[in-house]
Amino acid sequence: MLGVLTFIIIFGLVVVVHEFGHFYFAKRSGILVREFAIGMGPKIFSHRDKDGTLYTIRILPLGGYVRMAGWGDDKVEIKTGTPASLTLNDAGVVTRINLSQKQVDQRSLPMSVLHYDLEDKLTITGLVLDEEKTYSVDHAATIVEEDGTELRIAPLDVQYQNASVAGRLITNFAGPLNNFILGIVIFILLAFVQGGVQDFSTNQIRVTPDGALAQAGVKNDDRILKIGSYKITNWEDLSNAVDKTTANLKEGESIPVEVDSKGQDKTVKVTPQKVKGTFLIGALPGLKTGFWNKISGGFEMAANGAFAIINALRDLITHPNLNKLGGPVAMYQMSNTAAKQGLVQVLNLLAMLSINLGIFNLIPIPALDGGKIVLNILEAIRRKPLKQETETYVTLAGVAIMLVLMVAVTWNDIIRTFF
Structure with a gap:
């Protein structure tokens, strides 16, 4: 269960952050964002802001998506003969087109749609009481899809392709950019959680619990001076020395390791542990613990x-x-x-x-x-x-x-x- 929860959180966070990048810069570029969704499937919560963007939380906690007007396959399609109900304002202009049996307005006008233009001319034509009528559609009108999702219509002037090239470019780049920012923020958080960042430039090490060095009495922050006949000044030296010293080692045999522990030099016998065909001594790089080191x-x-x-x-x-x-x-x-x-x-x-x-x-x-x-x-x-x-x-x-x-x-x- 913990693994499933971790997967949902990780997958959801990286996708939602990615989509939020597209969402934010699309709005800044004058592109209508019709919906910003967290999760997939049927919606369980929705809220529309003053700009007409619908924010939804959906039942399957797997990522999310952003619907921009004119982006990808975001098209309004109404089949000929589709029953709809129209909500009109005082001027007789359509402010809401309902294609769903949900959220029905009792004061709305029933229509069987014949043809429509919700991008350029902003009109809808259909049969009302067997009489063909055409109505103007408000620029900020909404349309209720068959599943009950109510979105803004998408006139040409607020569609993705009509934004400036620079606006579209930054909108497309913003998703990956947000992922890079999230990665950096999480790595900084990781540095604080683990108390610092690994320092490969020194021979000061940490020991893994129950590892070979820990069993030989070596402590965290001790310095490894020599492994076998190889002098150690940094992490690369240590890695190479372990590889060379254990090249012909038999399981259960030990190697000499010279250690500086709080200013006192000593040599201990270390028995490397064989893990998946590789000998390990249970060492980790030391840490830089300063605030700016972590950043x-x-x-x-x-x-x-x-x-x-x-x-x-x-x-x-x-x-x-x-x-x-x-x-x-x-x-x-x-x-x-x-x-x-x-x-x-x-x-x-x-x-x-x-x-x-x-x-x-x-x-x-x-x-x-x-x-x-x-x-x-x-x-x-x-x-x-x-x-x-x-x-x-x-x-x-x-x-x-x-x-x-x-x-x-x-x-x-x-x-x-x-x-």
């Missing part, structure tokens, strides 16, 4: 994580292999493992996944933010947008690629996990 260390951990992800992506491109990718199943497994290991590992996983989502979304595949950014840049260079049909085909191709990849990765995760 700068958070940025450093985020940068190191980002470079590790970029290198992994580069390796994936040069040596494609599905086993190098992970979907929701793999993410759940990581969340479950982190939950068992404690808060530090949960925070580390949350930060890394947030940065990973940000980088992944910047890949220039049309269905991703990176693909949209490329189209924005091309438009800025050409000084005119691509044809709507061309952009639609390119986006659909990207969606197809992502769907195939998602299915393949998820299936591969299931096979690896259960078979």
Whole structure:
């Protein structure tokens, strides 16, 4: 249960923060945000602000989404003959179109819709008591969808494609940007939670409980001066010395380790523990504990994580292999493992996944933010947008690629996990 809860929190937080980036800058760019949702599925709570944005909490706690006018597949579609009820103001202008049997206004006008234009001319035409009538629709009118969700209509002037190129560019980039910011904030928090940031420049170490060094009497903040015949001045020296000293070691044999403990040098016999074919002495890098060390260390951990992800992506491109990718199943497994290991590992996983989502979304595949950014840049260079049909085909191709990849990765995760 703890693993499931951890997965929901991690997945939900990285997705909602990502979507909030799109939401905030879309509003700043004059794009109508029709809905900002936390979760998926049927809504359990909703609130509409003065700008017409509907905020919803939905029953499945899995991420969230943002619906921008004219963005992606956000289209208003009313089939010919659809029954609707219209709410009119004193001037006879439609302020609400209800396509649902929910939230019915008893004073509304029933209509069988024939055709409509809710983007340009803002009109709706249909049969009222067997007589064809046309009504003007208010620019800020709402439409109640069949599931009962009430949203603003989306006139052309507030749609995504009619915002400035700069506005669309920052709106598309804001999602990944928010993931990077979240990753940095969580890494800084992690530095404070664990009391500092790892210091690889010194031979001062921490010991893992019940590890080989702890069993030999070595304490936290002791300094390792020598392992075998190898002198130690920093963490890299220590790692290399352990590898070389244990290269031909048999399980149960010990190695000499010279330690500086509170100014007193001593040599202890340490019996490395063999874990998955590798000998470990139970050492961790020392910590920098200053306030600014923790702040700068958070940025450093985020940068190191980002470079590790970029290198992994580069390796994936040069040596494609599905086993190098992970979907929701793999993410759940990581969340479950982190939950068992404690808060530090949960925070580390949350930060890394947030940065990973940000980088992944910047890949220039049309269905991703990176693909949209490329189209924005091309438009800025050409000084005119691509044809709507061309952009639609390119986006659909990207969606197809992502769907195939998602299915393949998820299936591969299931096979690896259960078979």
